[in-house]
Amino acid sequence: MTRRGVPGRPDVPDTEERYVEEALAVVDDSGGRGRQEVRPGHRSEGRRVLEQHDLDVEEALALVRGLGSHAARHSGAEDPVHVRQGGGDTSRTRSGHSATSWPEARAAAERAARSVPRREPVAVPLDDALGLVLAAPLTALTDLPAFDTSAMDGWAVAGPGPWAVREEDILAGHAEAAPLGDGEAARIATGARVPPDTTAVLRSEHGRTDDKGRLHATAPAPGPGRTGRTASTVAHGQDIRPRGQECHAGDQLLPPGTRVTPAVLGLAAAAGYDTLRALPRPRVDVLVLGDELLTQGLPEDGLIRDALGPMLPPWLRALGADVVSVRRLGDDAEALHQAVASSQADLIVTTGGTAAGPVDHVHPTLRRIDAALLVDGVKVRPGHPMLLARTREDQYLVGLPGNPLAAVSGLLTLAEPLLRVLAGRAAPEPYVLPLQDSVQGHPHDTRLVPVVVRGERAVPLRYHGPAMLRGIAAADGLAVVPPGGARLGEDVELLDLPWAVAG
Ligand SMILES: Nc1nc2c(c(=O)[nH]1)N[C@H]1C(S)=C(S)[C@@H](COP(=O)(O)OP(=O)(O)OC[C@H]3O[C@@H](n4cnc5c(N)ncnc54)[C@H](O)[C@@H]3O)O[C@H]1N2
């Protein structure tokens, strides 16, 4: 296996040390072999793998057992028992924890959004409409151009030349000039209305006036090496943009469902719109949990900076959301209950508190309000404790794990499909790229790995541990690495980052 991006980690956290121990212990027990049969070097191999790849116990197990990532994929040795739950593809691991497969979790989030009663379209001023989805066709309110227009700076002319040139110039933005008589010309600017009876516009570089002030059409002298200009003629209609050339009033310019881009805003304005009928942005309340979080300064005394408060709101906006509030609630179960119970948002996003620690209040809060847990853990790394719950008929809660890259994983797995459907946006075309390096897989779970795209290849990045943002901050997207891993050159699906797409 090609090893890339092995960060020079100074030490391995204690928990990972324990994972190696556990992994080795299970190898001893489940393999029916005595501890003395574990090959020398297994322990250091397991630790090395953990150090280099931020793997967990199951991956370490697969490796110390001598199962390569692809062997693990097919071994079935650690396959969880599959159970069907609510039509979803879930599995129950040895610990009894029920987790949904990664593709099914995304599908469940889409289904959840589809089950919400249709949200009424709203009229949105152009300035606020970027990123929304049109709820009605964009129909031209005017002909475009709205009048016959000069395409060039030059002269409006009537009939064949030479022409007598009128004194007044015709500029853009003025009322229609008097009709031209046959043999008459008037200086005209690009975008100005051509006067009635104009037969063509002569570009300024294609005409010259003689000493009597008469205008002649000229063209470059023909033949190689010839300089100067010769007399010429002007084709009928030349350099006039006729009224209605682009569209007529009533023409459908764009269908409903079109995403409002800067170009759509420009077209809408040109076609006469001040507001657009669009689906409203789904409203989101963000609740950041954790007593250990600082909002400024350096980490100290066991406290760390809140990385999710600054990261999530703009990310959610890029996914189409209207972030109504961002609140830091600490580890206060009552405050969390209050915030969830009183939220008027379409979606509540919590961060942290999804696991089973003493101050992990998300599950108890959901039980307290009798929410329906649709996804409770996903077979994805990082981020497997993520969850999706229906809190009311028309309100959902996505619980993102506290580890920052795990939170990104939850955002893309559950919040992105949900917001996309609520916002009426189309699913992105799936696309794949070959990997520049092989990527170690998890035996049973999908992995989301930050990558940069170089040429036509996805280059996996270092620093992809669940608590790290260094990789994703430099990434163009996330590679979806199937259970068991992916080899060098193998095609993997890529998830775009919303700003990478928006440019
Ligand atoms: N017994 C188990 N413990 C844990 C499991 C498990 O399966 N069993 N899963 C681990 C995994 S994987 C993850 S991910 C985390 C998820 O934990 P929570 O969602 O409960 O999150 P916290 O415990 O509150 O925080 C985890 C970690 O992240 C840091 N954090 C939290 N919020 C922020 C923030 N806004 N900005 C930066 N960092 C944040 C927090 O300090 C912790 O270090 O659970 C594992 N445990």
Ligand code: MOO
């Ligand atoms: O592995 Mo957790 O899911 O750290 O992200």
